[in-house]
Amino acid sequence: MVIDKKIVPALEIKDLKKVYRNGLEALKKINLTVMPGDFYALLGKNGAGKSTTIGVLTSLIKKTSGEIYIDGLAFEQNLLVSKLKIGVVPQEFNFNAFEKVENILINQALYYGVGINTAKQRAELLLKKMDLWHKKNVGARQLSGGMKRRMMIARALMHSPSILILDEPTAGVDIEIRQAMWQFLKEENQKGLTIILTTHYLEEAEQLCNKVAIIDQGEIKVDTTKRELLKQLEQETLVLQICGQTEDLNLSGAEYVIRKIDDQHLEIDLSKTQSLQSVVMFFKSRNIEIYRAWSKSNRLEQLFMGWVDKKN
Numbered sequence: 001m002v003i004d005k006k007i008v009p010a011l012e013i014k015d016l017k018k019v020y021r022n023g024l025e026a027l028k029k030i031n032l033t034v035m036p037g038d039f040y041a042l043l044g045k046n047g048a049g050k051s052t053t054i055g056v057l058t059s060l061i062k063k064t065s066g067e068i069y070i071d072g073l074a075f076e077q078n079l080l081v082s083k084l085k086i087g088v089v090p091q092e093f094n095f096n097a098f099e100k101v102e103n104i105l106i107n108q109a110l111y112y113g114v115g116i117n118t119a120k121q122r123a124e125l126l127l128k129k130m131d132l133w134h135k136k137n138v139g140a141r142q143l144s145g146g147m148k149r150r151m152m153i154a155r156a157l158m159h160s161p162s163i164l165i166l167d168e169p170t171a172g173v174d175i176e177i178r179q180a181m182w183q184f185l186k187e188e189n190q191k192g193l194t195i196i197l198t199t200h201y202l203e204e205a206e207q208l209c210n211k212v213a214i215i216d217q218g219e220i221k222v223d224t225t226k227r228e229l230l231k232q233l234e235q236e237t238l239v240l241q242i243c244g245q246t247e248d249l250n251l252s253g254a255e256y257v258i259r260k261i262d263d264q265h266l267e268i269d270l271s272k273t274q275s276l277q278s279v280v281m282f283f284k285s286r287n288i289e290i291y292r293a294w295s296k297s298n299r300l301e302q303l304f305m306g307w308v309d310k311k312n
Contacts, residue, residue: 007035007036008036008071008072009033009034009035009036009069009071009072010034010035010036010037010038010070010071010162010163010194011032011033011034011057011068011069011070011163011194011196012032012033012034012067012068012069012072013030013031013032013033013053013066013067013068014031014066014067014068014069015029015030015031015065015066015067016029016030016031016053016056016063016065016066016067016068017029017030017063017064017065017066018052018056018061018063018064018218019064025218026049026052026218027049027052027053027056027063027064027066027218028217028218028219029065029066029219030049030053030066030215030218030219030220031220032213032220032223034163034194034196034211035194036162036192036194037189037192037193037194038194038195038210038211039185039189039194039195039197039208039209039210039211040194040195040196040197040209040210040211040212040213041197041198041199041204041205041208041209041211041212041213041226042196042197042198042213042215043198043199043205043212043213043214043215044198044214044215044216045216048215048216048217048218049215049216049217049218049219050167050198050215051091051167051198052218053215054088054090054165054167054198056068057075057086057165058086058088058165059079059083070082070085070086070163071085071162084112084113084159084161085161085162085163086161086163086164086165087156087157087158087159087161087163087164087165088156088164088165088167089149089152089153089156089164089165089166089167089169090152090167091167091168093148093152095140095151095152095155096140097139097140097141098139098140098141099139099140100136100137100138100139100140101127101132101135101136101137101138101139101140101143101151102123102124102127102136102137104140104151104155105119105122105123105126105127105151105154105155105158106119106120106123106158108155108158108159109122109123109158109159112158112159113159114158114159119158122158122160123136123154123158124136126154126157126158127151127154129154129184130150130151130153130154130184131150131180132147132150132151132154135147146174146177149169149170149177149181150177150180150181152169153166153169153181153184153185157188161193162193162194163193163194163195163196164188164193164194164195164196165195165196166185166195166196166197166198166199167198168198168199169181169197169199170199170204178204182204182207182208185208186208189208195208197209205226206226209226210225210226210227211223211224211225211226212224212225212226212229237267237268237269237270238267238268238270238276238279238293239261239265239266239267239293240265240266240267240268240279240283240290240292240293241264241265241290241291241292241293242264242265242266242283242288242289242290242291243288243289243290243291254282255282256268256269256270256279256282257269276293279293
C-alpha cells in the first residue's frame with residue numbers, strides 16, 4: 001500500500017501585511033508558497049516591498065498581520081526552530097570587521113548550537129568552496145568586496161539551514177566573482193537547498209531560478225515558473241555564431257528577420273511561434289552549421305520592464 005504524503009512547503013506566506021507608523025502600507029496581504037528545492041526569485045523595483053518581506057521573514061521587522069509557516073510550522077509560535085531552518089545573507093556587511101574570517105564562521109555556528117569540532121570542519125569546507133581558505137586568518141576588513149560577499153554566504157550556511165535567503169547577494173561584485181557565486185549556489189540548490197533570492201540583476205534570476213514572483217507596491221503581481229513567464233515573450237532576438245563567413249550566405253526565402261553583425265555572427269528575430277530548431281533546419285538546408293546560439297538580451301528583463309510599462 002502506497003501512502004500519498006503531501007509535500008509541505010518550505011515557506012508559506014498567507015495574507016502578510018505591514019503598515020508602518022507613518023501610514024505607509026509596505027505589504028498588502030501578500031501570499032507566496034515556496035516548495036522544498038525551489039530556487040525562487042523575488043523581483044521588484046526599489047520600494048516595491050522586497051526588503052520588507054525579507055525583514056519580516058528574518059524577524060527584524062514586525063508584521064502587522066498575516067501568517068508565515070516554515071516547513072509547516074507557524075513561524076512565531078516556533079521561532080527558535082524556524083530560525084534554525086533559515087540562513088540569511090543581507091545586503092549590508094554586518095560582521096566584526098576586525099575579527100578573523102574563520103572565527104566569524106565558527107562563532108556563527110556556535111551561536112546556532114553547533115559543536116566546536118563540527119563548526120571547525122564546516123568552516124574549512126565552506127571557506128575552501130568559496131576559495132577563501134587562504135584568508136582564514138585574515139581580518140575581515142582586509143577582504144575585497146567580492147570576498148566579503150562570499151564569506152557572508154559561507155557564514156549563512158554554517159548551521160546547515162534548509163532555506164537560504166539572499167538579499168541582493170552580488171551587488172557591487174564583478175562579473176567573474178558573480179559567476180563563481182552563481183555556480184556555487186546552483187550546486188547547493190541541486191543538493192536540495194531551498195533558495196530565495198532578491199536581486200536587481202534580472203540576468204541573475206534567469207540564470208539561477210526556477211520560480212519567479214514580481215512584487216510591486218506591496219503586492220505580488222506575478223507568481224509563476226520561469227518557463228511560463230518566458231512564454232509571454234512575443235519576440236526574442238538570438239545571436240548566432242556560424243561556421244563560415246556571413247558574406248557568403250544566401251538568406252533568400254527566410255521567414256525570419258536576419259541581420260549580419262560581422263563575418264561570423266548574425267542576429268535573428270524569432271516570434272514565440274517560431275522555434276530554434278526551425279532556424280537550425282533553415283541554415284542546414286543551406287549547408288551552414290550553427291556553432292553557437294544565445295539570447296541577445298536578458299529575457300526576464302524584457303518581461304519585467306514591459307510589465308512595469310503596462311502598469312504605468
